[in-house]
Amino acid sequence: MADIVINALINRPNLIKVEPKWRWNLIEQDWDDNKFVACALAGQAEFIVSNDAHFKVLEKVDFPCLSVKRIEEYCLQPQS
Numbered sequence: 001m002a003d004i005v006i007n008a009l010i011n012r013p014n015l016i017k018v019e020p021k022w023r024w025n026l027i028e029q030d031w032d033d034n035k036f037v038a039c040a041l042a043g044q045a046e047f048i049v050s051n052d053a054h055f056k057v058l059e060k061v062d063f064p065c066l067s068v069k070r071i072e073e074y075c076l077q078p079q080s
Helices: 001-009 030-044 053-060 073-076
Strands: 047-050 067-069
Touching: 030 047, 030 053, 053 067, 067 073
Parallel strands: 047 067
Antiparallel strands: none
């Protein structure tokens, strides 16, 4: 199942592969979550979509600027 999901993601036309150059290590409660922050910043993402409470720490830092949206919030916003 994991291979199917990975292949589906890799073959998306809007996929941008990035290699983070910096590790910010902003999330101390779950160090593994930091890889998602590093990739989002390297890919110049506007926000991360997650219901993981560990990402709330991003609301408390001024830099780097990366907001977090809950899944429900993201699904309800109009898509362009």
